[in-house]
Amino acid sequence: MFDIDELPILIMEVIVKATHESLPCPDALALEAFCSVMRDAAEGPQLAAQALSARIHTLNAREALLALSTVDRCMRKCGPAFHAEIGKFRFLNEMIKLVSPKYFANRTAPDVQIKVLQLLHAWSIEYPKESKFKVAYEMLKNQGVIKETPPPLPPEDVVVSPRNKHAIFEDEEKSKLLQKLLQSKKPEDLQHANRLIKSMVREEERRSEASCRRAHEVASALDSAGLLQDMLLHAFEASSDEEQLIDELGHINFN
Template identity: 40%
Template sequence: MPQVALRLLAHKIQSPQEKEALQALTVLEACMNNCGKRFHSEATKFRFLNELIKILTPKYFGAWTPQKVKDRVTEVLYGWTLWLKEEPKIQEAYSMLKKQGIVKKDPKLPETLIMAPPPQRTTDSIFDQEDKDKLLARLLKSARPEDLEMANRIIKNTIKEEQEKEEKVLKRESTLKEVESSTKQLRELLGQNTALYERCDRLRPTLFRLASDTMDDDVALAQILAANDELTVAVNAYKEQVGRMQCNGRRERSRSEEDALGKNNGRPHFGHFFFSLFVYQILTFALALICSSVAQKQPNEMFGDTLRSIFVPMETIKSSQLEPIVLHDQCGIHVSLHFAKDSAPGHPGVAVVVISTVNTSALEVKDFLFQAAVPKTMLVKLQPASGTHLPPYNPLLAPPAISQVLLLTNPQKCKVRVRYKLTLTHGDQQLNKTGDINSFPDWTALVGH
């Protein structure tokens, strides 16, 4: 249906990813050139035209839409005004953009973009069914051999067409039955695999407790660790196979593993150190907590009190010309750093950065949390985020965003390095991402002088 196709195209055209948006515009032009008047009538309604106008309007998506996408949208609208002159809504929408100064002048279009729609397809036969019946009746009444021969041809063609239609119907029904049967078998198989995976996952905390209780038997401890290694490899292979790690790009800790870590408050002391994957996971988790604690306990005392008293309202921040830094852009979730034009008001040595999170996927985002740490020569402060929840993307509304202000001091004007941790829940998938940002602009550019 044209309405569904246009709604999906509008969603892709409004994507923050430039390549995806440009490809969607190319598909839109192809549909306008090949899908006929029914598609034209839907595309030229204000319901769809408003979605294109939002991309150009700073009040909606114009502030963050790439310039190439905005230029292409302008070319598409202008092209439609030239070869769809009978559609007044297109003329009205384009004129409104020019009056508001959003489109300052008509773009120069390549000849390949201005294409009149192709003529409507003709039917396979020059006769409709009623005309064919009348012709066949007249030919059968005739005594002329050539008329009877032509009637015979028509009858044979009609029978052939009916046979082809019947074969198509049988093939369609057979295919649908096969799809239904295969889908049912696949669901049953996945259900069995899921049950087996959950059973293996429940065994992992049991092995953890066994290892804690087996401190005086090195041979038994080695057997437990080897069994856990095999279990971990099997569980991870299953996760990769079914695509459970598609969004995170790394192995996430299972719920049972987190429960086990939570319940075991004491650290097991082994007679001999077996550097298995099991022990490695425990040490990695502990090391991350230690590093986080050390980073938080080494603030720059000279500027600590000053930074704690500073608060920069979001509405007072003006964006600079510095290129944003993308931290995460997968599965419709876009997290990026945007740099303010000026330093914090009254504090020329405090840089202002905005963490912006946008959701363009069909799943909700919740439990958003961003943490940051810097070297001991610097100091960082995160103001409270504007929220922790983003609803699924609605192509009829502007995509909401979570914004969070990050304040940064750098008395020695060293190269800025920030370590961050990003956690959120996307649908039923947990995202837990850490990384280092080493591509910050020069400090003088960050503070605006």
């Protein structure tokens, strides 16, 4: 369905976007784009697993944790084909290397190691059809890597509030166009899909930035209002400079 040379680049770009170290949790928009590409491409799950196995090995502990969280979220969103790819030793060996003293345990952050063990334990219970999760977990127990049951996975990092009808990926026109492009066999349509996803990501970033600016403005206004109220309570003691400040604060638009 896709140009095999283009698809890995698109998948990796979206993964990098979803797991940037500045994020508090995997980027929901990029994750949705990632799952859309993966579901609509025959090679999607295999290429996604390869890209994620590389991403969890980044030496940036924050990004490695986000990459592991991304794998877990995709397990819940992307269906049996993705489960089967993550359930292969090809991927599981890359997770095992992060906690094994024979490989990279000495350079892997403790938080990343704990996350790996938490995921293997959780997956061995949640996805019994993929038997290699349990095999990998039991092997690490037998090797002494797992000395006690890891703590349970924390709840989702963030609860996503409902978006308005024009929000990214709920914009009906753009969603239909993206789906059509992803199902096309033409390489140029994949390139167009790539550009569309990037434009939608940028649109969401602008929306977030505007929201942050508004929140900052509201916080500043509330601070000024509190200061004004406090100064008015003591206005009879105010100096000439403080009287001038009261006058300036009184003319701020708090709407």
